[in-house]
Amino acid sequence: MIKILAVSDSHGNKDILNELALRYSNQVDHFVHCGDSELSSSDLIWGIMSTVMGNCDYDYQMNDEYRFQAGSKNVLVVHGHQHSVRSSIAGLKREAEQANVSLVFYGHTHIAKAEQEEGILFINPGSISQPRGTLMEKTYCIVTLDDQTATVTYYNDHHQEVVDLRKQFQML
Template identity: 40%
Template sequence: MKIVVVSDNHGNTYFMEEIYSIHQEDTDEWIHCGDSELLVDHPLWHTYKTVLGNMDITNEFQLMRSEDIGQLRYLVAHGHQHNIKRSYSKLSKIAKKEDAQIVFYGHTHIPKVEKEDEIIFMNPGSIAQPRDRHKGTYLVLTLDDEATIAECTFYDQDHNKVEELSTKVALRK
């Protein structure tokens, strides 16, 4: 199973469309972690599942969403209302309540994968406005058949693999 995750494109649709054109044949789920600055009726929302970010121009998006795909349950939040720059604790509590194994979030513009309190927190970084590197990033998550191992592969906006960010993580059952 393959999931593509982007965040913080801040009005730039070029990268999201290009990512879709590259990965559309073999991707099962498309996630956007907020700050798109696009209207709710934008055609990209036919593909990407999104949430409300602090810079979004509409409040019609959900603040958070939990979803199931196969044996995986995940939570998506931008993180701006969950103090994500300081701690995972608020989102961790919500993830546990929702029985989510993974939390996808944005807001910081910094790509990372971290495990805390048996929850995997993943930030794809910003595809258009990176804060810790020269090129924006996005995440491709590949799950094994039992959804026990997640291969997290980060790519830059030119679709080159970012080796130092990419990793494998074990998911709880």
């Protein structure tokens, strides 16, 4: 079983990132940040978390995307602003298919969301500092992967589960 903690759109809130790193350091296998941290690429948190550049990040040492292997699954992390995610995930889906990934993390919309299309799982952890949408709760998520399923569990900034957002998906 592999666990991935995903957070996005922290917009300068370094304290919450440090808190997540301390809280989950021995509990998750990967920490990913989906951009708009507004922190320097030399910040010490990036020794723990992997990040990508968002539209509010101006340190050009950051990459636009990050790829890694989680067990047998190929994973892609982007911010999403270059994929027009506010209107649809079609651009992300095209890139995911080309990159042969089965799991995509993205941010930008500040709205917590997990959905699956044609075997590809798209996960937005929401925003840990400036939520939007109907939920209006600061969120991050933990994805638990095994060979056949992915469980996406969302938490608020007080580390309490947002039960209505929990989803489980079959993975191909």
